[in-house]
Amino acid sequence: MATNKNQHFVPRCYLKPFTLDGENKVINLFNIDRERHIHFAPVKHQCSRDYFYGDNPQLESAIQFVERSYASTIKELLVDGKKLNAKHKTILRRFWLLQHLRTEAACKRAAEMNNEMGSTFRAEIKDFKISIKDAVEMAMMTYADSMDIVDDLKVCLFKNKTRTPFVTSDDPAVLSNKWHLSDKRANFMSFGMHSAGALLFLPLSPKVLCLCYDGDVYSIGHTNGWVPVKNERDIKHFNQLQLANCMANIYYQDKDHSSSINKLYEETFHIRPERRHRFNYAVFDYEENGYERYRVVEKEELQENDNALFHYESIHPEPTNWPQHIKVRRNGAVYTNDTRVGYIRYEKIKERTSGGFRRERPGV
Known part of the structure; x- marks a missing residue:
């Protein structure tokens, strides 16, 4: 039996930097469904369900190990001037992947996809219908089997130098793809974590945001892994991804920023996908x-x-504009063999049974 009944799908160690004074007790939130701010909400009740991961103590222990590694890494990185090293990058990539797969929103989408597929092909409902808990177990198996899928991506940290804070949400690990969404060659194709041009966003605190990116497609100038952000428009575009991706709640540290959250919501609500998948x-x-x-x-x-x-196609959020720091390399590289595999990264070619891949330039 799992030792903790109340299990968080967004852990408290992640939310801590966004809590009031960083004390991990209360947090401010904006609920999109009710269009209402809730100030000083207890953190222990946020992003959690009774036995969300079931009652498997081994699974619970494995998740806690990843969370402890992340917590110690964040404690180091939130110290000004800390150089981003290889160990930090590995932990941040792996935590992003775990967080991306395990939220209630992600598992709900997986269950809906599976159940709709069963109804489409008139299969026996018992053969296809799965619960959110089933989807959680499947997500954890996916993580265990493919935790290295994003290890080839580069990592940088954006340092917020403005008065507008980074916000986070109940589904904070966002997958997007600037190149894929803007290049006509990728029209009518879906993308995923294996795709060329992948971008993985994760706010770490009101002042720091992590980005994992395809270095063959994007050029991001940094010093020791850090990128200063001085324009509030760039912060807005980062924050738009959180509002467009979240299930219901946006989290922020200081209640004095409630009015800026309202403005963000007004400017961003129209880019929230009505559905997160298409058949x-x-x-x-x-x-x-x-x-x-x-x-x-x-x-x-x-x-x-x-x-x-x-064919199942995920629908991913896209900001109204992209932060100016994320620049497409004209002489970079994407790879395709003209199949439904689409455009993938070089490191992912060897995982494919199909051949015939050729290199193209993303900036052409």
Whole structure:
């Protein structure tokens, strides 16, 4: 049996720098559903559920190990002038991945995807329907099996030099992709953590934000891993990703910033995706020269015995503009073999059974 009944899917060690005076007791939040601020909310009740990870003590222990490593790393990095070293980078990448996979929002999306797939193909509900707890267990298995998937990404820390703080949320580990969302070659393709141009955002405190990025696609000027941010517009664009990605709550340290949170909400609400995934369907149309051709259809057009293809596509948040520090390399590199694999990073080619990959320049 797990030792803790109240289990946090966003841990208190992560939220601590955003709490009042960093004391890890109370925090200010803005609830999007009710469009209401709640000041001095107890941290122990935030982002938690009874036995969210089930009652497996080994799983709970493994998660706590990652959290302890993260907590000690943050304690070092929030000291001004601390150089970002290889150990820090590994811990930050691994914590981002764990946090990205395990939130209630992420697990709810996984359960909805699985259940909709079962209903689409008229499978026995018992064969497909999963609960959020099932999705949590699947997420933890994914983490254990592929925790090195983001290890090839570079890491930098943005130091906030403005009066506007970084905010965080109940789903703070954001995956996005500036290059993929703006380059017409990637139109009609989805992207993931293996993709060329991946960007992994995680606020660490009101003054520090971590970014893991594809160094073959982006150029970010830094000193010892640190990037100063002096323009409040850039802070706004970082914060937009939190509001666009969160499930329900935005967290911030100082209640005096409530009005700036209201303004952020007014300027950002329209970029929040109505749904976080999309299903695409295609049915067999005809065969020509040994190739099968499929026709895209709506779900309602699928028939009982159709030879059909099913494609799941994640919908990711995109700010109204990107922070000016994230620049695309004109002579960088993305890799594709013209299949649905899309554009991936060089380190991910060897993991693919398909070949024929070629290099293209992201800035062309």
